[in-house]
Amino acid sequence: MFSLVTSNLSFSYKDSNTISNVDLKVESGQVLVILGPNGIGKSTLINCLSGVFNNYHGSIKLDGDELKKISSKELSHKLALVSQGVNINTNLSLFDYLLLGRSSFHSIFSQPNKIDEELVDKVIDRIGLDDLRSTSLQNMSGGQKQLASIGRALVQEPKLLIMDEPTSALDYKNQVKVLKLVKRLSDQGIAVVMSTHDPNQATMVASNVGLLMSRETYHQGSTEEILNDEYLSKLYQTPIISTFNEVLQRNVFGIGMG
């Protein structure tokens, strides 16, 4: 069972903590969705969890090992990160950009092989960008680039996939595509952590939800326990009203105006 567990995790850019005392846990086959208002620290937390920031306090254990002690090569075989608002401006084709994601699996003397190329083609199909296989990234739309960055993470075949607002630039069809992908990955035993501004996405894919209520308070629990109007209205400081949708057979969250 693969796991990511933090205890007393805190991080500060300057003097005061941006996130404090975060106790978070996600295991193989689970999807942890992180919700919180703008500027509360979701990206900061995600950058700590994925090893981008290693000057954190407290502990982050990846499969029992302290994250900051794991080499970057080993880390790239265990976890993959999809950063927020990726704006990739390379003239590499989609195929070559994704193939580059396999480089940590080879020494400097060996080239990506047929198996890598087949994997890349499979991922291009999964993200639905077959028509853009030879198109350079700099000629793609924001949403297409976001899908490409998800593809780049998938070619790493990670045990843990961490995504910061992975659907922020996507239309409804592509949002559903990514959410279905998340479901499928978790069914295959991969652990997923993702942040979003849409609690409805949490009802669709999450096994657990983490709320960054303030710089001092992170609250994690099951979807049923956490996703209610009271918690969400407090979180976003605006009325959130849920209704049960008979067709969808789930609660749908809407925003009130007063």
Ligand SMILES: Nc1ncnc2c1ncn2[C@@H]1O[C@H](COP(=O)(O)OP(=O)(O)OP(=O)(O)O)[C@@H](O)[C@H]1O
């Ligand atoms: N490099 C930095 N140096 C100093 N402060 C930063 C830096 N990056 C972010 N911050 C501050 O840290 C806080 C948390 O930012 P973060 O980007 O983690 O929030 P977020 O919850 O992801 O926000 P959003 O939903 O708007 O993307 C904010 O107050 C932000 O201004």
